[in-house]
Amino acid sequence: MRIKQILQTKAEEQKISVKGWVRTNRDSKANAFIAINDGSCMSNLQVFVDKEIVTDQDVLRRAATGASIEVKGILVESPGQGQSVEVRAEEIIIIGDCPEDYPLQKKRHSNEFLREIGHLRGRTNTFGAVVRVRSAMAFAIHKFFQERGFVNLHTPIITASDAEGAGEMFQVTTLPFESFNSQNGIDYSRDFFGKKASLTVSGQLSAETYATAVGDVYTFGPTFRAENSNTTRHLAEFWMVEPEMAFCDINGDMDLAEEFLKYIISYVLENCAEDMEFFNKWVCKGILDQLRGVASADFARVTYTEAIAELEKANAKFEFPVSWGIDLASEHERYLSEEVYKRPVIVYNYPKEIKAFYMKLNEDGKTVRAMDVLAPGIGEIIGGSEREDSYETLIARIDELGLNREDYDWYLDLRKYGTVPHAGFGLGFERMIQYVTGMANIRDVIPYARTPKNCNF
């Protein structure tokens, strides 16, 4: 039995055996209180040791912070506060000792320090909670889409397509660097794939190929940006969720995005109550109220043009000036959701100049059917669009932007053979975890962060 289950069990003086790691050992003359944790939940299980029953002083000394132990004893109601049950030890067995240079002694450590011991930080309250909430959110994502008949699609990680255009790419190669010579040039025919290959920045274009085959699909996998951004919101390697729906327009896309966000948040509130209480108390006060608000709000929906008008008449001083045509900055996004609408707001129909080539052009010829979900406390959390489904219009956009038609052969085929309106969006998983947990630095919501000059463990 794991501690999570034990803590939910009614104590009827039954015999139990439990294994875990010692968090604290308060040793006194006649008895000792050992708190053990096995990572199944935030709470420790308290072990009461009567030294007349457990007489081996050496075992009690070795049951120090960080040691792994097995406790055999009786599950009883706890007389103390903070737990309903505890174990009256009959036998303690040391599984693995823990020497005194263990970096995770009782005191509180900074997140910066804990990043340096990434292989151990999962043993702390904060990072145990992060990884449990992350896991619950990952499952909620799969559950949401599977319940709605979406097909989980694994789009390629290594790609030779430059067509994605969403950011700087990492190159993937097996060429022996040592043999390179700038005079001879690079012979990609000798590389593993026979041509230049990179890590994907988005699964969207591939997802469109399957959405126009089996209807509704979603990807959930790692994506990459080789951008030299050292901020609390950027990772070089992060996980992204990208649904794509056939026979769906911008309105259906907004409906799904709203339903999706509420579902994930409600799932976490329901299934991770203890960990979420921890974040609310120690990491980000008020996060629970904020999330409950999002889960129960009707999201506002306004056009980009309306949003700009709201910002222009705003009684606020923005760092970046506002006028029709600008890309919204984080300050604008937060002002809209926090001050104007006081709830999440979906802004749609953006100027085509600031959005990607594949987004569906509106009849006005100026705006495209893009939509961004802006949430209080964070700004943009989801970005999506209806895709251009007209072969002729897409070709014209590709030409207009000076892109190569040949690079988009297969993508254009989807518009040539039985084209359908389709739409989708992308959600950066780590930003969503930051939003849900209130963790300030994105490096702290993924087990091992990859950022410029940092690829440890």
Add this chain to the structure above:
Amino acid sequence: MRIKQILQTKAEEQKISVKGWVRTNRDSKANAFIAINDGSCMSNLQVFVDKEIVTDQDVLRRAATGASIEVKGILVESPGQGQSVEVRAEEIIIIGDCPEDYPLQKKRHSNEFLREIGHLRGRTNTFGAVVRVRSAMAFAIHKFFQERGFVNLHTPIITASDAEGAGEMFQVTTLPFESFNSQNGIDYSRDFFGKKASLTVSGQLSAETYATAVGDVYTFGPTFRAENSNTTRHLAEFWMVEPEMAFCDINGDMDLAEEFLKYIISYVLENCAEDMEFFNKWVCKGILDQLRGVASADFARVTYTEAIAELEKANAKFEFPVSWGIDLASEHERYLSEEVYKRPVIVYNYPKEIKAFYMKLNEDGKTVRAMDVLAPGIGEIIGGSEREDSYETLIARIDELGLNREDYDWYLDLRKYGTVPHAGFGLGFERMIQYVTGMANIRDVIPYARTPKNCNF
């Protein structure tokens, strides 16, 4: 409503609207039968067109194979065979035309040809079924572990650790190749991560760090091998499932592997009945019986030494001779499961020389607590082990094999601070899909295969 739901609906002459792609259009003088498919299931929905009701000849001509259409009409019981309901059309709307050069005309195409049009093959019966079954299996994997309290862990894709040692690695870089010069050497301090980085070959070592923090974890993500293997069983990019359990020995590991395989297979049999019937009929006759057999069998468990004895007394001619110490070849693995035990068999306690350094050494000093699950029709499907949890023994193994202690600093810490018995295994997801669907070539069970000289789409 999608076609999967419509086909399960009781026909009561209700009005419906349905969208999909035309598979066939049998047009005759007085009426037409149009079969449409939307990818929600294998079956088409039959549309009956009375030309006195739908009078636009041009629309009927354009509703050709591959075109996307909307049909408005009445859902009625079908008088024909093969379907319980059909739609009596009142109006047909062309959403997207499909010209005659559409590569997916009615005739059957070879899988080789379909690989060349990977962006369209999801529209065929076979590849629609593959991606639906793949998605169901992916969800079953998450469901299995989440129901058992495992934490889903996203281990890094880009790694600077050479410690994994499971195969040839792809290098990941942002260095401008053009500036290289073999005389100057490579200045990795200028690379994105400030050192040489590669694509992961396994998440296991990272998984161990979190298993010894939160107990039971599993990874399910892409892994990579830069091996020049052009076979029907190798991909350069494939998805792998790797559970890792704290406080677990080789026996618990075998229990979990058996339970896991049965669960995935049962889930697919239950949730993908129509697609599985298709595979049983057209792709691999008898696959359903084989899978039902695996789902209900008690797996045999034998030591490597016993398995070798069985092979030595076998009345079979093997290409590779058998003696204690050899690595089992596929022919041996299949002989054991198909001829000797006639069911899946788990072989454990392998000679240490043929297994990885991190596997727990047995008391005999000769064998390690490795285990492989061998299944009829395929051979090895799962490989795992109890991990070496003794700091001293692991150090000795690292030295013995001439590895660098420094490379394993953080891995050794797990044995230094509160070590626990722990175990896990790996399952190649695409091989499992091959096993379940009977698809002969691994390139055909992933949307876009990456193999030597092949990185298309």
